[in-house]
Amino acid sequence: MVYCGKASQGCQSCRTRRIRCDKKRPECSQCIRVGKECPGYRDQLSLIFRDESSKVIQKAHAQWGNLGSPSDGAESSSHTGSPLESTTIAVLSRRLPYMSPNEAQEIVASKSKIPRRVEPNIDQRGLEFYVERYLLNHPDSPRTPELMDLYFGDGDAMRSVMIAVGLAGMSNSLGNKSISLVARSKYVTALKQTGQLLVTASRDQKSFMKPLRSIVTLALFEVVQNKGSKLTASSAYTHIHGAVALSRSVLPVNNSPDGGARGILQLLFSMFIPCQMTDMPLPPGFFECLKTCQQLLQDCTESCAVDLAFAISRLLGLLLTADRATPSDGQPEIGDLIQQFLSEEAVLDHVEECLRAAYPFVEHQVDEPSPAFFRRKWHRYSEIWGARIWNHYRWARLLLGECMIRFTTRYPRSSARYIRPPHRVRCYATIERIAEEMLISTPAHWHHPVLDEATAKKYEAPGQGGAGAAGLPTLLWHLKVSGCAPNVPPDFWDWAYNILQVVWRSMGMYHALSLAEVMEEHQRSLQTDTTT
Known part of the structure; x- marks a missing residue:
């Protein structure tokens, strides 16, 4: 069972006629216009997790090119399935690098032994939702196997937080509070695992990207799972602040364009909105990082990004002062x-x-x-x-x-x-x-x-x-x-x-x-x- 992306949610009549359905309830406008009884819409849960593995394989081949021979994903296994199964193993192994070839082998082999109606387990559903809705098909999505490897890494923390975000989005879409509880549990697990990664990163600067990506995705969980509030903004801010603190310890980043200044600036800019929402001042570490980025980008046309960050930080400080100001009109403080x-x-x-x-x-x-x-x-x-x-x-x-x-x-x-x-x-x-x-x-x-x-x-x-x-x-x-x-x-x-x-x-x-x-x-x- 593979999540296959955004299928048509129109009624059966409109899909058969290949026309746009406005999906109004209880009957769509197209059926009303032609005087037909609207047959209704497919169940959302079964629509999301329908079995269309062949389409996923075709899409993977089109986007990623030749994924290798069947032996790439199944060489060490005694199972000798059809060419389609072997290709599926290769797709799973390459598309989801956290999955070993043996795990991919087991998933494919099990499909012939279980009833077709059996759903994937809750972790798989959350991961599939995250990969399709939050990772792929965005302008800044990983488009090569190398970027996918870099994104997923080989640790459990990133996998746990991706599952947490995916389950949070799914629970909101389906209105399922039980899935929301599982998402929160996965989030707590991801917090613990990320903490362990931070200990490793403090001893090995080369491994800092693993906890950094995990921390940023933990912040994403807050805005997916919770309704917007100062508490949510404060939680997201805490994660981003932790990412900035981690980044400060490794700047400049060796073998990275501009010493990693772009990536750090992106983190710094993401702190502005939570600070404004919570009326919190920017921490001292923010300005330390910003000054380092200024040094890395000096005499470069992109230094204007640093100038912008300094200008926004001053503006937020002024807004905070203005909100707390109590003088009446005409007094010098207002002028x-x-x-x-x-x-x-x-x-x-x-x-x-x-x-x-x-x-x-x-x-x-x-x-x-x-x-x-x-x-x-x-x-x-x-x-x-x-x-x-x-x-x-x-x-x-x-x-x-x-x-x-x-x-x-x-x-x-x-x-x-x-x-x-x-x-x-x-x-x-x-x-x-x-x-x-x-x-x-x-x-x-x-x-x-x-x-x-x-x-x-x-x-x-x-x-x-x-x-x-x-x-x-x-x-x-x-x-x-x-x-x-x-x-x-x-x-x-x-x-x-x-x-x-x-x-x-x-x-x-x-x-x-x-x-x-x-x-x-x-x-x-x-x-x-x-x-x-």
Whole structure:
């Protein structure tokens, strides 16, 4: 029994006629239109775990090339099955490197001895869900056997945390609380195993990638399993902070481009949103790592990424100060804050110019409307790294613009001295431009299910790290901020909200559902303000 990806969930009539089904209940619109009784939809659980091993083999051959002869996976076994079985063993051994050839042999051999209706065990189901929904078919997914080997490693910790994330997503998709309990148990096991890896990594710097990937995936578990809250953000922050602390001990990384600065910067940027959500200051270790990255990237065009990180850290500090400020309008403290925000605005203006030189992108338009594209537009980036840096910048710029607009409302006398009406107009225009760019960039970061795999790759930003969906939670937060930005057109909210719903339905990530609920609350508050 093999998980085979996203099959059609349409009714039997629409699938037979090969037309798009809107999957409305109790009857789809296509059947109502032609006056037929809608035959209904397939059971979701059996749909996810249907037996289509031959399709998986074909897909593996197409994506990975020749996987070797049958002897590659079954040489040491006494079982001599059909060529199809031998090929399946090779696929399992290569596609899932944590699985030994003997284990693959046993799975294939057992298929002829057990009833077809027997389901895979709970660990297999969780792992299959993770590999298909959270690892493969993302712009930054592992595309070669070498990257798969690097990603999976040979330890139990990574396998346990992948199972935990997969079971968490599956339990959310199916509404099964029993699976959720198993997911939490696997998570606890993964924590213990990762702790053991950290002990080894402290003695052998060459092995630090194993616990690092495990820690990052543990943080992913938090946003998949739990609804968005300060507690969830705090737990994810703790994991990322641990990853930063581990990375600090190995910088610079030998035989790595730029001494590993890119990977560390990616971790540092992922700390910003949890810090903002929990009102926590950035830890001293953050700035130590950032200064090391600055040294590694000095005299390099990519040093603007470090400049951006410093600018965002200052901005978050100012926002924290502003939220805690109690002085009334007209007092000097408010004027000082406004001037500091204006200084950061000038810094971000300069950073944007540098980003255009370091990470250029081109805007394109598709021929036909599609839910995968905002206003039928998309960005061409040279790689996922640059696309992510741009979105971190856009998020910071939206935070700054929203804060300045709020200041003009809350402190009209103080802000009138520094933020003239033309400046406020430019601020609104910048917010709309940046929010639109954020939404348009989405296909570079995430494959919408309406696009087939080959088409989606045309629009993605090429990745090299093989991290799968690790960057998706940050993207979803960016979309939420764009959809709720001050004074943006209604279609910004509509499109961002729909993407969150699609991610929730297709991946079972509670983070997406939680952000969608936040957007709903934001919309209700706007309607209340309009009527009062």
